[in-house]
Amino acid sequence: MIRLGVRLALGSGRDALVRLLIIASAVALGTGLLLGTLAALNATGTQNDRNAWLNTGRDGSGQQRPAGTADPLWWQIGADGFQGRLIGRIDVAATGPTSPVPPGMPRLPGPGEYYASPAMSALLHDTPAGELADRYPGRQAGTIGDAALPGPDSLVIVVGHRPAELAGQRHAVQVRAIATRSPSSCNGPSCDIGTDNNGMVLILSVVAAAMIFPVLVLVGTATRLSAARREQRFAAMRLIGATPRQIAVISAVESTVAAAAGVAAGFCLYAALRPLLAKADFTATPFFTSDLSLTTADVLAVALGVPVAAAVSARIALRRVQISPLGVTRRTTPRPPRATRAIPLAAGLLELGFFIGRRPATSGGQALAFLPGTLLVLGGIVLAGPWLTMAGARLMAARARRPSGLVAGRRLADDPRAGFRAVSGLVLALCVTTGAVGVIDAMVHERGLPSSPEPVRHTVLSDHTDYLPGRTVGTAAEPSGSLLAALRAVPGVGGVTVLHSDPAAAPGAQQEYGGALADCTELAAMPVYGTCPPGARTARVPTGFGGYGLDHDRSWPSVWPAATSSPEQVRDLPVTQIAVTTDGSRSAVETARTLLAAAYPADDPPYTVAEERTRMSADLDAFRQLADVVIAVSFPIAGCSLAVSVAGGLSDRRRPFSLLRLTGVRLRTLRRVVLLESAVPLLAVAAVAIATGFAAAQLFLRAQLSYSLQPPGGEYYAIVAGGILAALAVIAATLPLLSRLTGPENTRNE
Known part of the structure; x- marks a missing residue:
């Protein structure tokens, strides 16, 4: 029977050959897409694992000091930016020859050196130094390898310092080992960078339910191609003496031959599509091609599962022949579907509704709660479709x-x-x-977040604050006259306003009308952030303009309350923020950012309001x-x-x-x-x-x-x-x- 099935599949005329080619082609497409989906799921986890080292120095208290015998390493991580693109900046300082080295680098950069990712190296090379490279003192000592980068377009730079340069900085910590725990396996502050366990469960669940299901439908549809004509032929064979078992074997062999050929072609299609699939953006950055790999279980599941599914589908499609060949030859009408087919669909919706007010606390529990309901809904649509x-x-x-x-x-x-x-x-x-x-x-x-005016979106902000119980105080000194002059001289800069701590601010009010003081002359050059009352020389303003136009629950006035301090007295107070309005051009934004970063290297990198909005969302x-x-x-x-x-x-x-x-x-x-x-x-x-x-x-x-x-x-x-x-x-x-x-x-x- 097996030999007869192969002969019928390959040698029974042009129609049979065309049918075989069509089924094999459709199965190949479905198999290629299925393999691509599985590889993308694997790549998402592999890519996320490479974020582990960026969480060095983090735990529930904000610092991490793993036990070990290595010399301590001073470590400070910050988020820089360039034209809306995130730059991961890590400042390090070795205290001895055995200080730990991050992955992707042969050694730690010394004082006056830095390592940059390939994308960052290209950006540094193609951008004027005054817009980017001047933020990172020294020379490039080498390139960070792929083992430390989430994706090929990742912008990462590791800057070397002397221990004394980082020892006094507020965000620097000492570590004795580089973090290796994948963000996929944890939640909380210890895995802030990357996709945590909750996010990975969401991604894997959504992709598995929403992408694999349609692919399986395509494979099932392909294997049933020309089912009616095959029914007719097998019914004739039954009428001349073939047993149901023999018909089942022949049908399974025919479907398996076509499906096996399609699976083999599907693996070739996957190999051809792999470079294109690497550009897919599941997690805000493309994959390395090497990330797109299949496990042995994936290969076996597809290579064996698709032909088996094809054989089962063919067996189900020919159930009328199994029961009565006369039912096929006389074109009897199949039994109509019943309304009971809608029960799984209703059950899926009821399952989702059951957890209203009963949401599980853990991410694993949430996946177990909502994934079955989602699958019931999708499967219920397919099952209820014939009745509808x-x-x-x-x-x-x-x-x-x-x-x-x-x-x-x-x-x-x-x-x-x-x-x-x-x-x-x-x-x-x-x-x-x-x-x-x-x-x-x-x-x-x-x-x-609501839209904000263009001058606000393109404002460069440099924060210098320390959040204490009940109030916020400045941490930086008044910028030098040369810095302010350089900022105002940049083409495209509209105005510069320096905000200073208000020593008389009442606890709880510092975020609105008295957390900081500003010079009215400076505010006048950037009226989008409000103006002073007539005759006032200084005004009481928030400690920072970062949330201006972005907060749902904050309505700031167009005229700020006047302050009693003189401009000279205000300039002697610590600085909380420096705001620079620009016309949005790359040269204006990045030159202003570079000047501020060079002037205050110990504080967080400057950013634009638009970038802050992007990070918040x-x-x-x-x-x-x-x-x-x-x-x-x-x-x-x-x-x-x-x-x-x-x-x-x-x-x-x-x-x-x-x-x-x-x-x-x-x-x-x-x-x-x-x-x-x-x-x-x-x-x-x-x-x-x-x-x-x-x-x-x-x-x-x-x-x-x-x-x-x-x-x-x-x-x-x-x-x-x-x-x-x-x-x-x-x-x-x-x-x-x-x-x-x-x-x-x-x-x-x-």
């Missing part, structure tokens, strides 16, 4: 006014499973997209990015499933359509039938899938975040409309095949 298709088909047939509508409605009502199978991938994509957009829009509404950006990746992948997969299903359906229906043409039905009418048979299940089930996506998003938001669903923006409607129009275009593209597939020669029984 049947309901829509019966409604269309009852109200049909043209022959095409009546024929399409009756055919769909007779076999709604086949009709829904063609559009199941796209319906899943719509459900996933709706849920993702619903969750992201709600988070943006709740956590998002970093989680939202990551969630948006993840949603974009899911949407970008799920829709093409759905389109491939649709194309395979429609093409296969036309091949299966060539004989009945040919008979209809012989009886006088016009080709134009048959094309309408094909279009309606695909459009009705698409539109009927898509409406339920979209409503289900919104319902699942609302339940998840209420349970996990206590947020409410928000009306989607125009981008969502554009995505949905584009997906449906693309699906209809795919269907329309197959219509010209009808003229070739419905010739008189196709009316005979085979």
